[in-house]
Amino acid sequence: MNRSVHPAGVAAGCQFASDNTAGSCPEAWDAMARANEGCVPSYGDDPWTGRACDAIRRVFECDADVFFVFNGTAANSLALAAACQSYHAVVCHELAHVETDECGAPEFFSNGTKVLTAPGEHAKLTPAAVAHVVERRRDIHYPKPRVLSITQATELSTVYTPAEVVGLAEVCRAHGLVLHMDGARFANAVAALDVPPRAITWEAGVDVLCLGGTKNGAGVGEAVVFFRRALAHEFAWRCKQAGQLASKMRFLTAPWVGLLDGDAWLRHARHANAAAARLEEGLAGVAGVEILGRRQANAVFARLSPGLAAGLRARGWRFYDFIGAGGCRFMCSWATTDADIDALLGDAAAVAADV
């Protein structure tokens, strides 16, 4: 195992593998503990769920319809299904989580809607790329594009600026597409851009956002936020049928109160982004490392010499070879400490000196 040790004495080798290796942040955990007191109505008719909805509306400065589900795959696929008929298509980037990491759930929950992918640098779509996919076929024999899905922050840790979201929304309006945002790391995007959340969502033309809680610091739970409220028609039934209606809903919603009241969500996201910046700077100085991409959020992508990657893994470090970048991905979270980063960098330097 590597030499770095967490305060609890747990080896930290897996932690850069994903932001999901982190536990629940103290604010979410504390809210869970407070929500555990007494009896409250079930299935969402409880005060915690009301407070969580209000907190999300406050953060977005608008009167959205809000639903809570267990994970991001459910949030994305149910939101997409709500916008699509079975003969429709969802346009997304070829690296999009909805295409590569959801086991066909978007197609499954929409009863056959096809996912159509487009390429784009740094995991970002351009208006021209979207227009190309939509315009190349318009005949009755091809599924009809109905949704554009973009990821914010992207799978390669880049972000769309407000102007870029507006540009994509204009293509959507021109072609009658709904604009869906996969915001599993939405907090990291807000932190990176330093803009109000509304500036990259409804104000820019986003119709529905899947807002990530888990990677941000909750133990479990994502929110589906409908800015175009007509899309939320009968969504509660869709969630229930998909097994996504929590009976003790307060445990899914209290963490949101903990995250959002007092702005822990943004503090944690800024921390994760800063940790990635620190790690990136350190890795850039290690022999055998080439930093890849244009990191703006909380993941570092780097090409490691084979000996270095193997040596780090032999010391217990876990990280993914990432499909998109042809390199390794190191993910930071709210829980990443300077000591964790220094331990990884120390091992990298030691292995690099040996190979």
Ligand SMILES: *Cc1c(COP(=O)(O)O)cnc(C)c1O
């Ligand atoms: C993690 C992630 C999700 C959600 O994944 P689940 O494992 O289903 O919670 C969705 N989109 C992106 C881009 C992600 O990174």
